[in-house]
Amino acid sequence: MRTIRYQEIATAVRRRVAEGHYAPGRLLPSEAELSAEFDASRVTIRRALETLRDDGLIAARQGFGWFVATKPLRQTLGQLQTIEGQMSESGIVAGRRIIEFAFVRPTPRVAAALSTDQVLQVKRVNTADGEPFAVVTVWCPAELAQSLSRRDVERSPFYELLGIALRGATQTIGADLVSAADAELLGVPTGSPVLLCERITTDTDGRPVLYSHHVFPAHRTEFVVDLPTAEPSIAPTGLRLLESS
Amino acid sequence: MRTIRYQEIATAVRRRVAEGHYAPGRLLPSEAELSAEFDASRVTIRRALETLRDDGLIAARQGFGWFVATKPLRQTLGQLQTIEGQMSESGIVAGRRIIEFAFVRPTPRVAAALSTDQVLQVKRVNTADGEPFAVVTVWCPAELAQSLSRRDVERSPFYELLGIALRGATQTIGADLVSAADAELLGVPTGSPVLLCERITTDTDGRPVLYSHHVFPAHRTEFVVDLPTAEPSIAPTGLRLLESS
């Protein structure tokens, strides 16, 4: 029976990857080395490797080498913008009620995060199917928010209004007892637990452009975080535990 | 296996920083010294140090030197890290006190997650510098935990004991009021808010191997999630909002 050389090599390398001979993130032997080891030409080696690349098992960078790909389990940053959009995907009607809309001097904490001393402060209640769902306060540097009106903010999420390419965010998740004001806005009894989120959103230059504070009633909400593979190779995600003073 | 020199050096220095060879605030050896020590050029040394700087582990001032950053901004080290490991990197002494160690029939929820009907159930209190820090309950399929003793569990984190390559985890974060039992274990007043985490850890084949439930006092702890990133190629974390029934 006739065998296809590059398929043989592909399965051999595939087995090595599966068995962990080549750890994720580490380099495979170079094409030249594999060529010598399998006694096959470089073109054949490449064909084998390329089939594995098509399967997403390995990847290569020119001038660098082949390495075991560590593919994330789930999707990307898209979720960041769409905490509200996510509800609409679930068929929930999301709404916003503006409680406060004002250009103010920020608190020191916000000022430090945004490194500015004049901000637009918007406080609103997010609703899901008409029921209060979250109390959100957003601070945005005044120079970015100059053109925004109260109606703009009521109609669209902040992310869309700014017209800036956002890069990512750092989000802090904590818990506390609900404050009296938030209890009334959310329609929960005093003393209820709430989830707190503080998020600093940055644009593509790394400058912080939004500081937001979210209060969720604990009985209605929880966060799900998918932690991908454990190899640090190229993938930067952190979930860490802090001690707050 | 081929290696990249600056990655080796980066991990070596990272380990030293983690192990406290270089105290926070103190200077690292100069680039020239490190260059001599590792027998690598200054460019390579710099590249290694810069990766650590990107992680927020160290920082530099021109004309002054490299030093350990007091508050690491980001920790890329391993996404799926034990909380103990994170603490020990911060210089906190982590401890465990076993409350319960038994092979039991799991609750339906746990049974469904692990798809087994006989589990090892370990309940313990984690301490940080002697103070109770978290109440953790871990369920593990009995066939995987057969060889574990109570002392094993007390001495080492679960991840190390299993001897299985872990792939990732899905973690749910919520909040609630502390239960009476947990309040006593944690030494917090009744009615305090707590952060709840439920984590399902899977091995490289995708099979769930651990189901764990964590209770943190809210006043001491918060989670930080970094939502990446500039690079679209490798964007591993999804954060989504759920409505719990």
Added chain:
DNA sequence: TCGCTCACTTGTATTATAGTTGTCTACATA
């Protein structure tokens, strides 16, 4: 105390070399 020098540090270039992948052409073989 002030101002200066000097040794040392990081920041940032440039040039060079060896090694790697990406791509192409030419040719052989079943």
Added chain:
DNA sequence: TATGTAGACAACTATAATACAAGTGAGCGA
């Protein structure tokens, strides 16, 4: 025609060696 071999070249990467600019801090002298 599908498969494999051989070779050449471009583009990229890691690393080294070197040089210079710029900031830091200690010490020294007036």
